Amino acid sequence: MKQAIALIKQYYQAFNDGDMETFLSLLADDVVHDVNQGGREQGKEAFARFMDKMNHHYREQLVEMVVMANEEGTRGAAEFVVLGEYLNTDEGLPEAKGQKYRLPAGAFFDIREGKVARVTNYYNLEDWVAQVSV
Known part of the structure; x- marks a missing residue:
């Protein structure tokens, strides 16, 4: 359990630091990524492309992190708040004008x-749209 919690914390620390090399090194080669309110992607290369896109459109820091794991250390969860800035318009979403947002999320x-062999992310997209549509 302690190793799983440490792994998830390291994963999010690398995210917050913008250290994509470390971030991606924590993923299994065949990692499954369930995109929030989207599809399922598989493989580290697909995840890297997703992160490139996200980093182009958004600047985010994750705070108020709570991490949990099962006793075997094979499953985990994290709840946190995303502090973000919408940098460049993402296709199908409102126009980006540097809007700031604060969004509860989990994985x-x-x-x-x-x-990390699978990560499933969740946040309330309607809440995010409402915040950046102001």
Whole structure:
């Protein structure tokens, strides 16, 4: 359990630091990524492309982090608040004008051999749209 919690904390620390090399190194090669209110992607390369896109459109820091794991250390969860800035318009979403947002979010993890094997992210898209549409 402690190793799983440490892995998830390291994953989010790398995210907050903008250290994509470390961030991606924590993923299994065949990682499954369930995109919030979207599809499922598989593989580290697909995840890297997703992160490139996200980093182009958004600047985010995750705060108020709470991390949990099962006793076996094979599953975990995190709840946090996203402090963000909408930098560049993302297709199908409102126009970006540097809007700031604060959004509760969470993620669920499968952990295999010390790596993130699955991450499923969730946040309320309608809440985000309302915040950036002001």
